[in-house]
Amino acid sequence: MTSGLTLSIDAMGGDHAPDAILAGVDQFAKDNPHARYILHGDQVALDHLLADLPAAKAASEVRHTADIVPMDAKPSQAMRKKGTSMWNAIASVKAGEAAAVVSAGNTGALMAVAHLQLRTMEGLHRPAITASWPTPKGQCVVLDVGANVDSDPDQLVDFAIMGEAFAKALYGLERPKIGLLNVGSEDVKGHEDIREAMRLLRLYGATLNLDIHGFVEGNDISMGKTDVVVTDGFTGNIALKTAEGAARLVGAFLKEALTSSPLAMAGALLASSGLKKLRNRMDPSSSNGGVFLGLNGLVIKSHGGTDARGFANAMAVGARLASSSYMTQVADNLLRLSAARVAAQAQAQTSPAVEEA
Amino acid sequence: MTSGLTLSIDAMGGDHAPDAILAGVDQFAKDNPHARYILHGDQVALDHLLADLPAAKAASEVRHTADIVPMDAKPSQAMRKKGTSMWNAIASVKAGEAAAVVSAGNTGALMAVAHLQLRTMEGLHRPAITASWPTPKGQCVVLDVGANVDSDPDQLVDFAIMGEAFAKALYGLERPKIGLLNVGSEDVKGHEDIREAMRLLRLYGATLNLDIHGFVEGNDISMGKTDVVVTDGFTGNIALKTAEGAARLVGAFLKEALTSSPLAMAGALLASSGLKKLRNRMDPSSSNGGVFLGLNGLVIKSHGGTDARGFANAMAVGARLASSSYMTQVADNLLRLSAARVAAQAQAQTSPAVEEA
Numbered sequence: 001m002t003s004g005l006t007l008s009i010d011a012m013g014g015d016h017a018p019d020a021i022l023a024g025v026d027q028f029a030k031d032n033p034h035a036r037y038i039l040h041g042d043q044v045a046l047d048h049l050l051a052d053l054p055a056a057k058a059a060s061e062v063r064h065t066a067d068i069v070p071m072d073a074k075p076s077q078a079m080r081k082k083g084t085s086m087w088n089a090i091a092s093v094k095a096g097e098a099a100a101v102v103s104a105g106n107t108g109a110l111m112a113v114a115h116l117q118l119r120t121m122e123g124l125h126r127p128a129i130t131a132s133w134p135t136p137k138g139q140c141v142v143l144d145v146g147a148n149v150d151s152d153p154d155q156l157v158d159f160a161i162m163g164e165a166f167a168k169a170l171y172g173l174e175r176p177k178i179g180l181l182n183v184g185s186e187d188v189k190g191h192e193d194i195r196e197a198m199r200l201l202r203l204y205g206a207t208l209n210l211d212i213h214g215f216v217e218g219n220d221i222s223m224g225k226t227d228v229v230v231t232d233g234f235t236g237n238i239a240l241k242t243a244e245g246a247a248r249l250v251g252a253f254l255k256e257a258l259t260s261s262p263l264a265m266a267g268a269l270l271a272s273s274g275l276k277k278l279r280n281r282m283d284p285s286s287s288n289g290g291v292f293l294g295l296n297g298l299v300i301k302s303h304g305g306t307d308a309r310g311f312a313n314a315m316a317v318g319a320r321l322a323s324s325s326y327m328t329q330v331a332d333n334l335l336r337l338s339a340a341r342v343a344a345q346a347q348a349q350t351s352p353a354v355e356e357a
Numbered sequence: 358m359t360s361g362l363t364l365s366i367d368a369m370g371g372d373h374a375p376d377a378i379l380a381g382v383d384q385f386a387k388d389n390p391h392a393r394y395i396l397h398g399d400q401v402a403l404d405h406l407l408a409d410l411p412a413a414k415a416a417s418e419v420r421h422t423a424d425i426v427p428m429d430a431k432p433s434q435a436m437r438k439k440g441t442s443m444w445n446a447i448a449s450v451k452a453g454e455a456a457a458v459v460s461a462g463n464t465g466a467l468m469a470v471a472h473l474q475l476r477t478m479e480g481l482h483r484p485a486i487t488a489s490w491p492t493p494k495g496q497c498v499v500l501d502v503g504a505n506v507d508s509d510p511d512q513l514v515d516f517a518i519m520g521e522a523f524a525k526a527l528y529g530l531e532r533p534k535i536g537l538l539n540v541g542s543e544d545v546k547g548h549e550d551i552r553e554a555m556r557l558l559r560l561y562g563a564t565l566n567l568d569i570h571g572f573v574e575g576n577d578i579s580m581g582k583t584d585v586v587v588t589d590g591f592t593g594n595i596a597l598k599t600a601e602g603a604a605r606l607v608g609a610f611l612k613e614a615l616t617s618s619p620l621a622m623a624g625a626l627l628a629s630s631g632l633k634k635l636r637n638r639m640d641p642s643s644s645n646g647g648v649f650l651g652l653n654g655l656v657i658k659s660h661g662g663t664d665a666r667g668f669a670n671a672m673a674v675g676a677r678l679a680s681s682s683y684m685t686q687v688a689d690n691l692l693r694l695s696a697a698r699v700a701a702q703a704q705a706q707t708s709p710a711v712e713e714a
């Protein structure tokens with residue numbers, strides 16, 4: 001699937017850049033011998049690292065820049081500074097040289113710079129950030145997890161459309177089930193905005209042939225009740241981080257429990273291969289790669305603290321989306337959504353509205 | 358601490374009522390020989406159960422009613438039906454016969470009926486529901502987790518005051534640290550309402566000698582960064598349920614990991630006492646008992662699916678709050694907050710506001 005694929009890499013973004021980034025490229029390159037990479041960053045530092053990474057070296061071209069976006073940079077600072085490794089990595093996508101950009105840099109800065117260069121897709125209100133969330137069956141996609149601090153009902157409909165196309169492309173689902181995150185599953189629950197969003201989802205979902213499951217609650221996310229969970233960026237960000245914190249707490253309790261006595265420690269030793277499987281499953285590197293949806297170009301955000309494996313996984317997300325019909329599907333659905341919105345408005349204006357009791 | 362204490366019990370509320378409820382009363386009664394109970398529910402059914410529960414029987418008085426609030430009742434239905442076990446259990450608190458009511462009935466119905474009878478405390482905008490959240494150090498209190506579907510900045514300040522008094526009373530803390538849940542910890546993060554809430558918290562917090570830590574993120578809850586986490590009811594409810602779902606998923610993964618091979622199973626067997634400790638720690642019964650704060654009376658909501666141990670724990674929460682100065686502290690702080698609000702308004706009207714750049 002990676003034949004003819006070029007990925008643009010922000011080699012200087014991330015807590016362990018450029019070492020972990022280039023090691024990640026090397027790891028990915030070994031598994032995907034036909035892909036190519038444009039590495040943006042300090043030529044001397046990168047060449048030095050590539051000397052020990054033959055797979056990455058063979059498939060990479062280094063584009064030198066000495067400027068970087070610091071991990072604690074404000075979005076406004078990053079936007080004013082052209083020529084950073086982050087800026088240039090995105091520019092490669094804009095220029096059509098690469099199918100996707102992967103960066104482990106500062107999230108806010110990356111969104112700002114990507115938004116500035118790539119712009120929002122036609123017909124879309126705002127971009128969104130996804131999280132791939134582990135479930136018993138596999139994964140579900142939750143969005144928005146932080147691109148926006150609030151979202152109106154129309155934006156939530158946009159997120160549903162992008163999330164659905166994402167789940168098709170990345171998880172290979174034929175007709176992903178879509179849920180809207182709320183405080184209860186009945187249609188009367190929640191505040192006015194969320195109920196209006198559900199009304200719109202059902203209205204436009206019929207036109208766009210979306211599988212709208214209805215409202216889902218917080219615990220339904222990890223249970224995998226739906227393949228797509230739509231929410232505003234404030235709630236989604238808090239839900240994601242809260243789940244990470246809870247999982248980490250259980251992990252800490254587990255560690256304590258398994259070191260609480262010599263017997264428990266012996267047991268843990270015997271069970272170590274099973275426990276290692278659990279660790280891998282909970283490891284953020286396994287599902288690394290939040291994706292910025294809704295821009296005219298694919299932008300993959302790897303965790304800031306990523307290791308090589310995590311970065312390679314983020315690259316795999318980019319490669320899979322790039323080789324799918326994700327972009328055209330979303331563009332297509334946004335066009336149809338625009339038409340449906342215009343039709344709904346026209347109808348509302350010509351026929352007097354029947355208000356609900 | 359339970360000498361002279363009387364608890365009012367909705368014996369018919371909950372998925373396993375009245376059996377689990379009365380077994381819970383019995384369990385609590387064994388540990389607290391001086392407390393007394395008013396049991397509201399079906400006399401015949403309760404007398405039958407009490408025959409096998411001597412500790413509960415010796416300290417209880419049954420008040421007969423044949424009417425109950427079904428677990429799937431709408432709040433509006435429950436409010437119209439006087440004389441249910443839930444209604445009467447709350448009425449006992451209103452009449453001053455009992456210091457707190459404990460019910461495992463439907464949350465929405467319980468809040469509606471309690472609100473109708475007990476009314477909101479003077480000076481308070483809206484009541485809130487708390488969750489006691491496990492942390493590495495012990496517990497923190499998160500509120501609101503579902504009484505309201507949205508909350509303005511003034512309400513969030515109210516929640517901080519109630520949560521602080523709650524943490525003092527229930528966890529025995531001298532000066533609980535208060536955090537406001539947001540998508541980032543810097544003061545510039547989040548939407549306008551949340552930043553305004555932080556401004557008010559700092560303003561009134563100084564007057565009320567509150568320890569305002571600042572913004573906290575989702576993962577900070579389980580890490581116990583603050584003792585009180587303030588949030589609106591929509592976000593809080595979703596955060597709580599999302600964390601429960603994530604913890605359950607890790608538990609399912611762990612079980613799978615420990616049954617994945619004969620060696621892992623042998624290890625799990627050896628480590629079983631440690632793993633049992635973990636299970637107890639994660640068991641919702643251990644921290645059972647959400648509390649409705651802000652009403653003129655203590656209302657403890659036990660999980661609907663609670664077992665006897667969970668209900669006994671909910672009773673312990675009620676007993677501890679009833680024997681503390683929680684109610685007077687909150688009333689006191691609300692009075693001082695009202696005064697501070699009036700003073701701040703007066704100042705805003707007399708001195709021209711200096712706008713921040």
